[in-house]
Amino acid sequence: SSSGGGTSSSGGSSGTTVSGDETWDSSKEIKGKVTVAEGATVTIKSGSTLKCAAGAEIFVKGTLKVSATSNHAKITCATWKGLAVANSGKLDVDGLDLENPDTGVRMESGNAKTEATFKNGSITGTATPFLVGENAKLNILKSKIQATGPSNVYGDIYLSYVDYDKGAAEGIIMDSANGSIVIEDSTLRGNGFTGEFVQSSKGKFVKVIYTTISDAHCALHFDSVESFEVDHITASKQVFGAMLY
Numbered sequence: 001s002s003s004g005g006g007t008s009s010s011g012g013s014s015g016t017t018v019s020g021d022e023t024w025d026s027s028k029e030i031k032g033k034v035t036v037a038e039g040a041t042v043t044i045k046s047g048s049t050l051k052c053a054a055g056a057e058i059f060v061k062g063t064l065k066v067s068a069t070s071n072h073a074k075i076t077c078a079t080w081k082g083l084a085v086a087n088s089g090k091l092d093v094d095g096l097d098l099e100n101p102d103t104g105v106r107m108e109s110g111n112a113k114t115e116a117t118f119k120n121g122s123i124t125g126t127a128t129p130f131l132v133g134e135n136a137k138l139n140i141l142k143s144k145i146q147a148t149g150p151s152n153v154y155g156d157i158y159l160s161y162v163d164y165d166k167g168a169a170e171g172i173i174m175d176s177a178n179g180s181i182v183i184e185d186s187t188l189r190g191n192g193f194t195g196e197f198v199q200s201s202k203g204k205f206v207k208v209i210y211t212t213i214s215d216a217h218c219a220l221h222f223d224s225v226e227s228f229e230v231d232h233i234t235a236s237k238q239v240f241g242a243m244l245y
Helices: none
Strands: 008-010 016-018 022-024 033-036 041-044 049-052 057-060 063-067 073-085 090-094 096-107 114-119 122-126 128-132 136-141 144-147 151-153 156-160 163-165 172-175 180-184 187-189 196-202 205-222 227-244
Touching (some): 057 063, 073 090, 090 096, 122 128, 128 136, 151 156, 180 196
Parallel strands (some): 016 033, 022 041, 057 073, 090 114, 096 122, 114 136, 128 151, 136 156, 205 227
């Protein structure tokens, strides 16, 4: 299920640790919590479909790498926990489709600034597309999101050319005085007049430009935000275009 110089040590039902470099292909099945240790790199091969068991999770302390723009890799399970990135971890993902994760990408809070990129991919059938902790930044580029629940932001999130379907749920919720949301050139849509799309309970900065937002209770809902920039937004099928408190 892997190649290269990697070594894995089993932790029983609690999962395994990848301590060296590995390449995963379609023969790989993810069971339990698989931790990519600091200093280790796991590369998911272009075109691969990885299966996993219920409750599986990939926890990245080292590096997870995918370069599959033209021939996507995929991780698919009936239900699993998703990708988690430690404060020391690095996510360099181009062309990865995640199916049915509880949380698509979860970035842990930490003392050091950490940044991850997810592009040319998709996250579908997820309750929580993204959870971004404090001092973490997640970039989502040219990707498709289909969700049944909200994304939560305590750090920084940047969306560019993203097709985001929140369903009837809430959209992207920021709840940290130091957090920021930046959305450019994207399509945000829901199902019916329910759920706010871009929300700030408290935050430092929100920027939404050249973006279409439809089928929500409010396109923008700011209870508190230090500053915001809104430009060239098309909002349709809303109860309210914006609510600012």
